[in-house]
Amino acid sequence: MIQEAMNEIKRGVAEIIDVERIEKLLKDYFENGKNYYVKAGFDPTAPDLHFGHTVLLQKMAVLQKCGAIVQFLIGDFTGMIGDPTGKNETRKKLDKETVLKNAESYKEQVFKVLDPTKTEVMFNSLWLEELGASGIIELTTTFNVARMLEREDFEKRYKSQAPISISEFLYPLLQGYDSVAMKCDIEMGGTDQKFNLLMGRQLQRTYNVGKEQAVVMMPLLEGLDGVNKMSKSLGNYIGVTDEPSDMFGKVLSISDDLMWRYYELLSALSLEAIATCKDDVATGKVHPKVAKENLALELVTRYHNVDLANAAKEEFNNVHKKNELPTDIKEFSCDGPIWIAKALVDCKISPSTSQSRRDIKQGAVKINQEKVSDEQLQLEQGEYILQVGKRKFAKLKVI
Numbered sequence: 001m002i003q004e005a006m007n008e009i010k011r012g013v014a015e016i017i018d019v020e021r022i023e024k025l026l027k028d029y030f031e032n033g034k035n036y037y038v039k040a041g042f043d044p045t046a047p048d049l050h051f052g053h054t055v056l057l058q059k060m061a062v063l064q065k066c067g068a069i070v071q072f073l074i075g076d077f078t079g080m081i082g083d084p085t086g087k088n089e090t091r092k093k094l095d096k097e098t099v100l101k102n103a104e105s106y107k108e109q110v111f112k113v114l115d116p117t118k119t120e121v122m123f124n125s126l127w128l129e130e131l132g133a134s135g136i137i138e139l140t141t142t143f144n145v146a147r148m149l150e151r152e153d154f155e156k157r158y159k160s161q162a163p164i165s166i167s168e169f170l171y172p173l174l175q176g177y178d179s180v181a182m183k184c185d186i187e188m189g190g191t192d193q194k195f196n197l198l199m200g201r202q203l204q205r206t207y208n209v210g211k212e213q214a215v216v217m218m219p220l221l222e223g224l225d226g227v228n229k230m231s232k233s234l235g236n237y238i239g240v241t242d243e244p245s246d247m248f249g250k251v252l253s254i255s256d257d258l259m260w261r262y263y264e265l266l267s268a269l270s271l272e273a274i275a276t277c278k279d280d281v282a283t284g285k286v287h288p289k290v291a292k293e294n295l296a297l298e299l300v301t302r303y304h305n306v307d308l309a310n311a312a313k314e315e316f317n318n319v320h321k322k323n324e325l326p327t328d329i330k331e332f333s334c335d336g337p338i339w340i341a342k343a344l345v346d347c348k349i350s351p352s353t354s355q356s357r358r359d360i361k362q363g364a365v366k367i368n369q370e371k372v373s374d375e376q377l378q379l380e381q382g383e384y385i386l387q388v389g390k391r392k393f394a395k396l397k398v399i
Contacts, residue, residue: 025185078128
């Protein structure tokens with residue numbers, strides 16, 4: 001049973017530090033019913049989670065089935081500093097009101113994946129505010145600047161003479177101190193968090209917690225472009241709160257190769273079942289689109305329900321196979337005339353007028369299902385169905 005649990009825990013994992021400790025925790029649970037604590041921290045810098053975040057959440061859900069109490073840590077204190085991981089410039093600080101609002105949104109979303117009866121939602125302001133100035137000064141003595149500059153993103157910025165604030169040096173120390181305060185047995189994070197995760201192990205040792213957390217690192221899920229990690233800022237994400245039709249369509253838009261990565265990291269199917277599906281596609285027994293539809297149905301069902309998933313599939317087929325319009329299109333109105341590029345932005349189906357112009361050049365923009373080629377087109381009084389690509393639609397009434 002322990003080996004079976006370890007196999008499921010290791011599925012899709014990029015790296016584990018201290019496997020022996022995890023095996024001992026599992027042994028204590030299966031033989032003695034003793035629970036253990038798994039920490040994962042989320043800085044509420046945006047109100048919504050995307051599928052990249054759920055890679056971590058789903059692994060936490062697996063651990064819950066194997067005796068873990070998940071400590072879902074919302075970094076309301078550290079979120080006001082901003083995690084510098086992977087950043088080439090100092091991040092803007094968030095005000096407390098925004099952080100707390102985003103935190104509430106997180107809490108609503110995580111229980112679509114995690115078992116609420118085996119989850120403790122925690123806020124690190126509870127102990128970090130109590131730490132006070134003297135405690136933070138003491139914390140800074142546990143690590144030196146030379147070691148801090150070994151961190152890749154800091155090293156790059158230092159060499160390029162880009163500014164690094166002292167608060168950013170504090171971030172990994174404060175994240176590590178979270179592990180001291182929470183006395184967790186395992187900490188989870190993405191591969192880009194390795195420096196911070198190891199800091200937790202070191203500080204547990206420094207502060208004589210009596211344990212050193214094991215570390216489980218998950219790979220970063222590629223976004224819809226198949227190149228960059230999933231990110232809202234890059235626009236290549238699938239949001240947990242996306243509408244069923246949007247979620248379904250986005251999954252269908254990924255490449256056939258990327259589909260298997262999504263199956264491994266997002267699907268609840270066993271690795272054996274996924275391997276069988278992959279073989280069926282490779283031999284022509286199953287069309288890749290059918291395999292992708294099955295994945296999309298599974299994911300939309302998880303975050304919505306089966307009826308909405310089936311309705312999303314039907315609408316997708318109507319729009320893309322029969323060239324019909326979606327049944328639910330958001331409506332907008334404006335005074336005219338209006339430039340087409342601005343109209344697409346105002347109707348929230350394009351992020352900028354420059355992107356609108358690029359989409360028009362590439363033939364991705366339609367009005368009333370007819371392609372638009374004129375970048376300077378002015379829309380006069382009337383009603384229009386605007387479309388960008390295969391999934392973005394809006395009704396515009398020009399007054």
